[in-house]
Amino acid sequence: MTNMNEAVAPAQSAPIATPPALKLKADSLRRLGPVVALGLAIALVPLIAGSAYHMHMAVMIGIHAVIAISLNLLVGYAGQISLGHAGFMAIGAYGTAILSARYGWPPLLGLGVSSIAAGLLAFAVGRPILRLKGYYLAMATLGLGMIIYLVISNEVWLTGGPDGMSLSVLTVFGIELDSAGKWYWIVGAILLLTYWMARNLVDAPIGRALRALEGPDALAASAGIDISWNKVRIFAVSAALTALMGGVGALYSGFITPKSADFMQSIELILMVILGGMGSVFGAVVGAGIVTMLPQVLTSLEHYESLVYGVILILVMVFMPKGLVPTTAHLIRKFRR
Amino acid sequence: MTELLQYVITGVTVGSIYGLIALGFVLVYNSSHVINFAQGDLQMVGGMIAVAVLTAGLPLPVAVVVGTLGGAVAGFLLYKAAIEPAGDAGPLPLVVITLGAALVLRGVVELIWGRGYYSLPAFSGDEAIQFLGVTIVPQSLWVLGLTAAVVVVLTYFFNSTKTGKAILATSIDPDAATLMGINTRRMKLLCFGLGGFLGAVAGVAIAPIAFTYSMVGLMLGLKGFVAAVLGGLGNFKGAVIGGLILGVTETMMSGYGASDYKDAIAFLLILVILIFMPRGLLGASGVERV
Amino acid sequence: MSDLQVVALSKVFGGLRATDDVSFSIEAGTVNSIIGPNGAGKTTLLNLITGIYEPSSGDVRLGGKSLIGKPTHVRVGMGLGRTFQTPQICHNMSAIENVMLGSHLQLDSRLAPAALRRRSIVSADKQCRARAAELMNYVGLGRYLEESPGAMPYGALKRLEIARALAGSPKLILLDEPAAGLGAPEKAELSQLISKLSESGVTTVLVEHDMKLVMSVSKHIVVLNYGKKLAEGTPDVVRDNPEVIAAYLGRAA
Structure with a gap:
């Protein structure tokens, strides 16, 4: 939540500020390689994008990728499922829309406040909910998401109900952000920054602690890890980041409906994480790309999205439960040996 | 007073629907410790098949039988195609797999019948019964009766038949059950089939009073699960009582003004119960969930 | 100086007293063992010390500070380390x-x-x-x-x-059946490792079935039976205690 903003300044200078010692070169390459590659990819997309529509898709992928990375920290690393993340996305989107359109707040302030609010909500409900395991956690998070969805659908005076809500075009430093081409750079920067921070996080001691949460409680506790606190804070961070991108998405598209908060949206987010690879930051980006493009690629199947999603979920879980990126990486390693 | 009584009667009918669906959850959970997120969709499939058979010109009893058997077949397929290949997967993969199965069932139904709303005629006429100034639809008596019958049959099945005991053994310790000569895979297959059958029974029984459509499974499935958890998951009578509590609460809430949030009650209840009463309202069963 | 003190510790499950008024203390920097026939309450005792269970009554103190009421990870921070009967590995x-x-x-x-x-x-x-x-x-x-x-x-x-x-x-490390499932050469290595541990100043507590290992490395042994402390002392004292012999032989026969 707040570390998003704090992070901006040092993040851009950090790779330069810490020149890699010679012996660390290989390590730095391994660590920074994917970040640089992602940066290059982000820089190259506008050159090959043939139309405004392609740029629109790129922006959507970027937004989803950030959410998938944040959700992957919770689901893939810490092993805690959430079937309610669309609810947090909607808090960001509706929070930003309501605060700016109904109460005249500056949109960016509304965005920040609603992201923090989502983080605080997750923090408050996280302690009791995250004590639950497996199916019960899935059901509890699903219930939380559904309640958020129902509130948004029913409080018509505030949210416009099923008809949705409009947001006016965001202007930053005198620049009207009125096209996918402009939003692309903003979303691209957020994605790159999130990617870098997520990689750092999973490489740090806290990353190990998160991975230990996936195992038996007795193990993590015997290593001195405060299980509840660590689950709760990663849940809160993930919720805040998801809300932030929900808000960014709302400001970008200029129109939101409760559909963005519904159960299918939560499933899509989970699908991104599982398909790309649980416990892989890069996998989350790949998963976001595939799930976002899937309906476009399969336009003739647009009425059958639930069938297609369902089949993919089952096939992935049965044949490559670790997801695309880790499975591919494993195969490559095996091949090299 | 009449108003209150009417709400209670309506609530009991709605609640027994939830209870009937909850029984399917409990059955599958008892046998394989899987929470089948597709349970609500199995119920929807049963209702849809029955409607299709009736539309094809066959009589209602045939439609009912084919619909329920269709649910059983869907349950078998679900186990064979998705659960068994996943092997000894943990809860997280199984959540995803059964969710995937729910989406597949929904997708297939949409492919064949679209997203329209369908219903069956009532089993024994539509003429409402007046009782103490309260209106009762005959079909709700069918639902109540079926629910009670299913509880009795299931309780007998698990307590007094060899197969039932074999299923329980499979659920408690699959390895020991295998050593005792029980084919645990077949037991689980049987339970998913039975779960599908039960779901479809619910789907067919409620199709005359509530519409059946491709998306209905999600909400009804969730409410069935809430009912099952209320009853302490694992306990057939508890599941039905949980369903009744949920149904009456919902009807009261919408009757006295909060109808917009009728559907939210189940989710609020599930959060409250999971957090504060992890063993359910009746929870004698030693289910670990925290 | 004593490192771990178990004071009148009891744990009741339903009507069963899984740990019944057990007291002993363990000297810093030594190797100690908790033994007893199956069902003697060793695992319960271990779970009470590490904080998986809270006792019905009594106290557990590490370096003079009570551990009761503190979650496991806090106890770890106070200097308690442990291993598991079946290895728990990420x-x-x-x-x-x-x-x-x-x-x-x-x-x-x-x-x-x-x-x-x-x-x-x-x-x-x-x-x-x-x-x-x-x-x-x-x-x-x-x-x-x-x-x-x-x-x-x-x-x-x-x-x-x-x-x-x-x-x-850790100041004190609890090893839950470290020899279980090991072959003879591995057991010999383990025995050396345990000796090395105590030389480096770490207090070691074994919960172990392998009597050869227990008798060779321990300085002090606590024997449990039916949740109660049956005896304690040096390997020689424990070995010659008739009640201990009866408890073990009674089982073996």
Whole structure:
């Protein structure tokens, strides 16, 4: 939540500020390689994008990728499922829309406040909910998401109900952000920054602690890890980041409906994480790309999205439960040996 | 007073629907410790098949039988195609797999019948019964009766038949059950089939009073699960009582003004119960969930 | 000086007194064992010390401070390390990372500095890795550093757990059946390792069935039977205690 903003300044200078010692070169390459590659990819997309529509898709992928990375920290690393993340996305989107359109707040302030609010909500409900395991956690998070969805659908005076809500075009430093081409750079920067921070996080001691949460409680506790606190804070961070991108998405598209908060949206987010690879930051980006493009690629199947999603979920879980990126990486390693 | 009584009667009918669906959850959970997120969709499939058979010109009893058997077949397929290949997967993969199965069932139904709303005629006429100034639809008596019958049959099945005991053994310790000569895979297959059958029974029984459509499974499935958890998951009578509590609460809430949030009650209840009463309202069963 | 003190500790499950008024104390820097026939309440006692269960009455003190009411991870921070009967290993990380996990409380685990890759975090983690490698050498796992735990033999996983516990710099380490499932050569190595541990000043408590190991390494033995303390003392005293013999032979016969 707040570390998003704090992070901006040092993040851009950090790779330069810490020149890699010679012996660390290989390590730095391994660590920074994917970040640089992602940066290059982000820089190259506008050159090959043939139309405004392609740029629109790129922006959507970027937004989803950030959410998938944040959700992957919770689901893939810490092993805690959430079937309610669309609810947090909607808090960001509706929070930003309501605060700016109904109460005249500056949109960016509304965005920040609603992201923090989502983080605080997750923090408050996280302690009791995250004590639950497996199916019960899935059901509890699903219930939380559904309640958020129902509130948004029913409080018509505030949210416009099923008809949705409009947001006016965001202007930053005198620049009207009125096209996918402009939003692309903003979303691209957020994605790159999130990617870098997520990689750092999973490489740090806290990353190990998160991975230990996936195992038996007795193990993590015997290593001195405060299980509840660590689950709760990663849940809160993930919720805040998801809300932030929900808000960014709302400001970008200029129109939101409760559909963005519904159960299918939560499933899509989970699908991104599982398909790309649980416990892989890069996998989350790949998963976001595939799930976002899937309906476009399969336009003739647009009425059958639930069938297609369902089949993919089952096939992935049965044949490559670790997801695309880790499975591919494993195969490559095996091949090299 | 009449108003209150009417709400209670309506609530009991709605609640027994939830209870009937909850029984399917409990059955599958008892046998394989899987929470089948597709349970609500199995119920929807049963209702849809029955409607299709009736539309094809066959009589209602045939439609009912084919619909329920269709649910059983869907349950078998679900186990064979998705659960068994996943092997000894943990809860997280199984959540995803059964969710995937729910989406597949929904997708297939949409492919064949679209997203329209369908219903069956009532089993024994539509003429409402007046009782103490309260209106009762005959079909709700069918639902109540079926629910009670299913509880009795299931309780007998698990307590007094060899197969039932074999299923329980499979659920408690699959390895020991295998050593005792029980084919645990077949037991689980049987339970998913039975779960599908039960779901479809619910789907067919409620199709005359509530519409059946491709998306209905999600909400009804969730409410069935809430009912099952209320009853302490694992306990057939508890599941039905949980369903009744949920149904009456919902009807009261919408009757006295909060109808917009009728559907939210189940989710609020599930959060409250999971957090504060992890063993359910009746929870004698030693289910670990925290 | 005593390190671990168990004072009139009881745990009742329903009507069963799984631990019944057990008291003993353990001297710092020594090797000790808790033994008893199956069902004697050893595991319950261990769970009471580590905080998986809260006692019905009584107290557990480490270095004079009571552990009661404190969650497991806090007890770890107070100097309590443990291993498990069946090795509990994170299979989603390498062997050395499993050991590094044990140093969690010594490292900065705040989110924001980690996300920003603050130099203090990176350098501390590097030191942690070096120390973890030392510890793995110490327990004889030097060749498994980057190995995936799934590819390691059972005996190695048991020692990996010891290294992880040591990474937390414990004052006292509880080894839950460290010899179970090990072959004779591995048991001999384990016995040497346990002796090394106590030489380095770590108080060691074994919960163990293997009498040969227990008698050869322990300075002090506590015998439990039906939740009660049956006897305690040096290996010789315990070996000659008629009640202990009866408890064991009664079972064996």
